[in-house]
Amino acid sequence: xxxxxxxxxxxxxxxxxxxxxxxxxxxxxxxxxxxxxxxxxxxxxxxxxxxxxxxxxxxxxxxxxxxxxxxxxxxxxxxxxxxxxxxxxxxxxxxxxxxxxxxxxxxxxxxxxxxxxxxxxxxxxxxxxxxxxxxxxx
Amino acid sequence: xxxxxxxxxxxxxxxxxxxxxxxxxxxxxxxxxxxxxxxxxxxxxxxxxxxxxxxxxxxxxxxxxxxxxxxxxxxxxxxxxxxxxxxxxxxxxxxxxxxxxxxxxxxxxxxxxxxxxxxxxxxxxxxxxxxxxxxxxxxxxxxxxxxxxxxxxxxxxxxxxxxxxxxxxxxxxxxxxxxxxxxxxxxxxxxxxxxxxxxxxxxxxxxxxxxxxxxxxxxxxxxxxxxxxxxxxxxxxxxxxxxxxxxxxxxxxxxxxxxxxxxxxxxxxxxxxxxxxxxxxxxxxxxxxxxxxxx
Numbered sequence: 001x002x003x004x005x006x007x008x009x010x011x012x013x014x015x016x017x018x019x020x021x022x023x024x025x026x027x028x029x030x031x032x033x034x035x036x037x038x039x040x041x042x043x044x045x046x047x048x049x050x051x052x053x054x055x056x057x058x059x060x061x062x063x064x065x066x067x068x069x070x071x072x073x074x075x076x077x078x079x080x081x082x083x084x085x086x087x088x089x090x091x092x093x094x095x096x097x098x099x100x101x102x103x104x105x106x107x108x109x110x111x112x113x114x115x116x117x118x119x120x121x122x123x124x125x126x127x128x129x130x131x132x133x134x135x136x137x138x
Numbered sequence: 139x140x141x142x143x144x145x146x147x148x149x150x151x152x153x154x155x156x157x158x159x160x161x162x163x164x165x166x167x168x169x170x171x172x173x174x175x176x177x178x179x180x181x182x183x184x185x186x187x188x189x190x191x192x193x194x195x196x197x198x199x200x201x202x203x204x205x206x207x208x209x210x211x212x213x214x215x216x217x218x219x220x221x222x223x224x225x226x227x228x229x230x231x232x233x234x235x236x237x238x239x240x241x242x243x244x245x246x247x248x249x250x251x252x253x254x255x256x257x258x259x260x261x262x263x264x265x266x267x268x269x270x271x272x273x274x275x276x277x278x279x280x281x282x283x284x285x286x287x288x289x290x291x292x293x294x295x296x297x298x299x300x301x302x303x304x305x306x307x308x309x310x311x312x313x314x315x316x317x318x319x320x321x322x323x324x325x326x327x328x329x330x331x332x333x334x335x336x337x338x339x340x341x342x343x344x345x346x347x348x349x350x351x352x353x354x355x356x357x358x359x360x361x362x363x364x365x366x367x368x369x370x371x372x373x374x375x376x377x378x379x380x381x382x383x384x385x386x387x388x389x390x391x392x393x394x395x396x397x398x399x400x401x402x403x404x405x406x407x408x409x410x411x412x413x414x415x416x417x418x419x420x421x422x423x424x425x426x427x428x429x430x431x432x433x
Contacts (some may be wrong), residue, residue, distance in 0.1 A: 016229055017223065017230050017232045018229070018230070018232070018266055019230040019231075019266070020267045021226065021228045021229030021230070022227050022267050023228045023229075023269065023318065023319050023320060024228050024266040024267045024271075025267070026267065079263060079310065082311070090372075092372060093371075094147070094370055094371055095327070095368075095370045095372060096263075096317075097270075098269070098312070098317075100268065108370065118271045124312055124328075125261060125263055125310040125312070
């Protein structure tokens with residue numbers, strides 16, 4: 001029995017792993033096109049117990065809108081998401097995906113930005129709001 | 139005779155089948171196969187590793203360890219732990235999956251009742267390099283499940299009927315197909331899974347020298363509703379086509395090493411699958427090597 005348990009433990013230890021693949025490689029920081037027009041900006045205010053700062057900028061290029069985090073240093077969390085939100089709490093929002101300051105987020109075409117005056121940083125797994133940015137038109 | 143009854147008992151809760159697929163984490167899929175009925179021990183340890191080919195380019199190596207104990211000729215208890223590694227275009231991710239605690243009550247020589255729970259070790263939100271992963275790469279679905287099943291034995295035939303019901307959902311998966319760079323897997327953000335019903339029939343044939351036992355079996359699984367997830371607009375959306383029937387074929391070949399231990403090779407493949415399989419449990423093929431020892 002000891003042998004079996006030892007063998008199981010060794011197998012598990014040696015096979016425990018997290019290796020990136022072609023769909024999960026680091027991305028090089030994406031740059032906003034020079035032709036894009038800055039439409040909205042916001043400054044993040046961390047919630048209680050959270051520290052850091054950062055800005056969010058929304059650009060328009062043709063009919064497409066994109067979002068970029070800038071100078072971003074909010075406290076890391078286990079499952080942080082970027083939400084375009086109708087209010088300053090995460091109840092009615094567009095989930096743009098995981099926080100990654102290197103990324104340019106594409107905003108879905110059907111989103112009317114006038115309906116979403118906030119950008120939230122929210123930990124989905126533990127349902128904890130990390131930061132709020134109220135968008136201002138440029 | 140009493141000891142044989144113990145082992146018959148262990149066989150029902152300790153017996154395993156390589157699952158090939160449709161059921162939740164192989165919970166109801168891993169019940170109801172006979173063990174070495176010549177054996178006379180009360181304790182059974184079983185460990186196995188299963189290689190599986192999944193959706194797209196995903197392959198799996200899943201391992202488990204089970205301990206079963208027959209307390210008397212009526213009651214037995216089994217504990218099982220699983221570990222799984224998935225490998226594919228998203229990378230490689232290994233994690234502990236679930237723990238099972240299963241009890242079994244035997245009414246008579248033919249009928250028995252199984253009940254138990256599945257406890258997840260994860261919230262099904264493992265990531266690689268900060269990227270959310272589909273459920274195909276998760277070692278558990280993150281649900282606490284109730285498992286109920288009954289077994290009927292007639293001569294060399296075994297019949298199992300069971301259900302696996304998620305009673306508490308702790309799935310925190312955050313995978314969106316829209317943001318992943320591939321359409322191989324459906325979105326499963328904050329996935330909610332429906333129950334499964336199972337019917338299995340197994341025929342057992344043992345060679346005259348009792349060295350080899352063959353257990354071909356057919357497993358019918360019905361997913362009792364459409365699963366759902368929260369879309370990017372924070373609205374819950376059902377996944378059409380995620381309910382329905384899966385039919386698996388499985389052949390177990392068991393070789394008796396000695397009076398206390400045996401080695402099994404289990405091969406399985408599905409004949410019928412559901413239209414959409416967001417839970418990541420689908421395997422095109424599985425092959426498992428399983429070692430059992432009693433004491």
